[in-house]
Amino acid sequence: MTNFVSCLDSNFLDSHWKYPIEVQGIPPKHFTVLEKNLEPNACQTCHNKQFQNWKESLHSKSISKGFLWQKEILSSKEYQSCFQCHSPLPETKSELSTEFETKEILNSKHQNFPNGISNPSILCASCHIRNQIRFGPPPRTNAKEKSYINNLPHNGYIAKEEFESSAFCKSCHESKPNGKRLNGKKLMEVYTEWENSPFAKQGIQCQNCHMSEREHSWKGIHDKTFVQKSLLPTWKITEKNGTFHIQAELKSIGVGHRFPTYIIPKVYLRFYAILNHKSKPVLLEESVIGRIVNTNLTEEYLDTRIKPQMSHQVSIGYDPKEKKVLKFLWEIEVDPDEQYVRQFEEQRLENDKKLNPESKKMLQESLLEKKNSRYLLFTLNWQVPVLLPQ
Incomplete structure (x- = not known):
């Protein structure tokens, strides 16, 4: 499964952010207990710096009190439409609405979150895992010692350059084309604003500023x-x-x-x-x-x-x-x-x-x-x- 060969794939983002995101399914049998656990604190074992950044970020607080109290005033359809970005995994959605407590989703949750889901917000798996396959940006070095690769946890990962592209962020930071418009503008046009900026022409991506050095804190207006x-x-x-x-x-x-x-x-x-x-x-x-x-x-x-x-x-x-x-x-x-x-x-x-x-x-x-x-x-x-x- 390990693959460090990466190039831009026009179909990757379409499939990666195809909604609704599918359940993660049954972990491979040879995975250890730790590898099977998709809770962020399990990922922390090897990715502590990213975990610590994420824990303090707004991504880890996408399901907050300011979100949850609105369940009573929104229709079920309106409330669930927010899950797409605030809680994109079907397993985390089942923590928020009984309509996602299907047999398939609950079985996947039991398999991948054996100790339950402590935080149904945007998790590591929300961006990095699909159908038990790990994805991420290309490694920073060209070191490819065979003995190291063969011993990578969770079958290694598939490297995709899209993880360092602004297009990766578009799914949640740009309103849909058929969404509400005011004065001809969508409510959220972050990607379009960037796309028309000098930064895009210079090849400066969202990640260059909001994830400098691949830091998972996504600093913004609150900092x-x-x-x-x-x-x-x-x-x-x-x-x-x-x-x-x-x-x-x-x-x-x-x-x-x-x-x-x-x-x-x-x-x-x-x-x-x-x-x-x-x-x-x-x-x-x-x-x-x-x-x-x-x-x-x-x-x-x-x-x-x-x-x-x-x-x-x-x-x-x-x-x-x-x-x-x-x-x-x-x-x-x-x-x-x-x-x-x-x-x-x-x-x-x-x-x-x-x-x-x-x-x-x-x-x-x-x-x-x-x-x-x-x-x-x-x-x-x-x-x-x-x-x-x-």
Whole structure:
């Protein structure tokens, strides 16, 4: 089964992400107890670094309280449609809905998860195993010592270059062609945005940024350091005849799609004048970067997201009316879960009598978690006096 010969296969992704994904089936008889177990902590035995990264990632939390509480307000069809990306294996789906408790699925779960499924989210097997065959990216080295290959666990694996291609991520990070559209755009167009970017033309894939060095953490908008490295804020302030002029620019330098992508996150740019050390800062302007839609996902109000290598610019004039300005302040705040907060707040009010106590608790805890995900990305100060225009 071991195969380290890899080339792009146009049919591989179609079959690998063909839905519904089939059950893993009966493990080969010669597999050890450890090899037969598809729980991530079993994979940890040999892939500890990947396991530790995954454990802290959002992939390992795709089935969370924010997901589970919605079972009561969604139809069975709507709820199960989310499984395709949030819990793609039929074995994990059976943990979420009795409709997947078929004889075939339960038998496969018993064979491959002998101790049960502790987390029905996106698991190692969700991406790497189909019908008991392991798949992954080509090895980094050309070392092919025969004695080593012959002793590989689980029959080795089949190497596929697609694991390092953006197309591998498209299945879950791009809405289907026949999906809902607002202003002619799909709700999620991450792959299309990348495909039309300079990054795609340069051969820079999703994995180059979100899985650097094959790290299984998939860092994104929730990671402050990761986001800081991708943006460049610059500004200039001049003064003429008592009026201050602020020219600011937030440039996307390392984001291979629109920033922020999708409809969930929002980024706020706030400019203040500080007149003295005792009074509150004077808010000069606040602008939002993001795609703003209503909670029913039926109307788009605004889309100010930044395209790759492009920038968001702000121009402000401020007359302090003979008051002395000590300094100017520019804050950039990221709200990774803004859309969820709005939706969950409304749904909590609308469905207060419908939700059982357990669902209410999960909703409240999830809402608090998402409210607390906000963070200050940059804080810039400009002391006065400013440079006079040339």
